[in-house]
Each structure stands twice: as C-alpha cells, then as structure tokens.
Amino acid sequence: MKEANNLNQKTGPTIWAVGGGKGGVGKSVISTLLGFWLSQMGKRTVLIDVDFGGANLHTMLGIKSPPKTVNDFITKKYDRLEDICIETGIENLRLLSGASEILSLANLQFAQKIKIMQNISQLDTDIAILDLGSGTSYNVLDFFLMAHRKIVVLTPQPISIQNAYAFVRNAVYRKLSRLSSQKPALLATIKTAMDPKNEMNVRTVKDLLNAVKENNSEEDMDLLSREITEIRPALVTNMIKSPRDKEAGRIIQLVSEKYLMIHPTILGSIMRDNQVDNMISGMAPLTTIDRSSEAIAGVYNIVADLI
Secondary structure (H helix, E strand, C coil): CHHHHCHHHCCCCEEEEEECCCCCCCHHHHHHHHHHHHHHCCCCEEEEECCCCCCCHHHHCCCCCCCCCHHHHHCCCCCCHHHHCEECCCCCEEEECCCCCCHHHHHCCHHHHHHHHHHHCCCCCCEEEEECCCCCCHHHHHHHHHCCEEEEEECCCHHHHHHHHHHHHHHHHHHHHHHCCCCHHHHHHHHHHHCCCCCCCCCCHHHHHHHHHHHCCHHHHHHHHHHHHCCCCEEEEEEECCHHHHHHHHHHHHHHHHHCCCCCEEEEEEECCHHHHHHHHCCCCHHHCCCCCHHHHHHHHHHHHHC
C-alpha cells in the first residue's frame, strides 16, 4: 500500500472525504451542499461519487443519466479522470460520476483503486470532494484515509452513533494495518487487536501500543503512535431536531479519545429539513434549494469554518 500512503505528499487538489458508517445518514446530500457552497466561494470543485456499487450523487444534482462515468476510465475509454468530469450547470462545480450499473466496480481491484487515487490527486481543481459508499470495506476506508479533510457524518440515532464510531475505529486500524503490511509480526499483532474479544486483552489503542512494544519493538510502537496522531476526523451530526441532538458528535469524540487515542473535531450540526427530503423524492437538484433552508445554512457554516 506504499503508493496509497504517498498520495497525500503529491501536489494537487485538497481532498475532502465524506463518509461514516451505514447509508441513510445524508452523506450525498452533505457532499452536494459542500460542493455548492465551495463553488459559490470561488473554489473550483469536483464532486466525486466513490460509491461505485450504488452511485447516486448525480441525482442530487438533477442529472438523470451522466454521459460519462468512472467506468469509462476503468475500461480505458479515457486516460484521465479529468476527461470524464462533467459540468453541473453551476459555475466552478463539476461532477465525476460513479457507475452503479457496473457491479464489478463495487469491489475494485487493488491496481484500479491506486489508479483512481492517483488520478484524483492530479485533477485540475482546487478541491475534490469524495462522496464515499456505506460500510467499512477496505476500499471505502482507503479513500477516506487518502483525504486531507476526513468528514464523518452521523445522525442523533443511537445506531448511527455506533456505526460512525465503528467507521472511525476501522479507519484507525486500517491505517495501522497498512503501515505494518511489510512487517508480518507487527501485522499479526494489529490484526489480533482488531478483534474486540482478542486473547491479548487489548481493548484500546493504548493497550495495542503497549502490546507492540512488548511483542515487537519500541521503534514500531513509536511509528504507530506518530501515525495515529495524524488521523483527525471531523464530525458532522445531520438531521438534528433539537439542541440536545448536537451531543451525538461529542459522544464519538469522547469515546475516540478514550479508546483510540485520536482527537476528532466537531464541525457542527445540520437541522432536519423537509425541503431536502421533498427535493430528493422529486429528484430536483439540491443546488436549487431555497436559501432559507436550515440545512443549507448549516452546511454553509461548516464550509466557512473549514475555509
């Protein structure tokens, strides 16, 4: 995974990834509105649908049938992802559509994934927003980890909070596994620790680091410690109905600090908005949403803070 680990060192667009647990939390909505506001602020932006098994980002933009998709890149009809980006009708905002009809893309081969990652890093744009698929497959986690800004979306529902924490935890362990891929003994220690009921009695990342120091080396422990501190997911609680719902992100923040030794930031929260639901049901482009919408106001505040 050396190539993927080096992607962040290359010059190119700032990459934002929007992920988190299961589907239904509003990742595509938030990705679309993030892209909209960035474009309005003069940032050349490309929205990228990385849910290759169930691409739907184009529908959020009112595009029923994208003329070009990532499948055209995979099948070598085009040499660069840059060549399959399409205009959205919004100045400074382009779309790189997934290909939900191609089942094989739901499980990319390693070489395909690296090729896509490299091309994302070479796009002619200021910001690339990755709208990730649901779940915690290696492909989803690797695209999340390549981003400069790692955004995790959740809702106030207890199951969503659990799923979002599981996503963050798996991202941490995925990064540690990649770092140790060339060290079989270290990788074995990490893989054992990934099982919550492991025989080493490792329950936290601190326990893991102690186990690595004991079973492997202090040098390995220091390497993992340094890399862990670089994982700083930003939490967005979506579809809140009351001020109390805003605490959902705080729960993940506290648990992550205690068990994973990482320090997530809280970007903010977004009110549930019936206008958004109605527009999605009617397949209307979210970029035409009324500016009085509480949802779009919440996303604006997030973008303003990030910029």
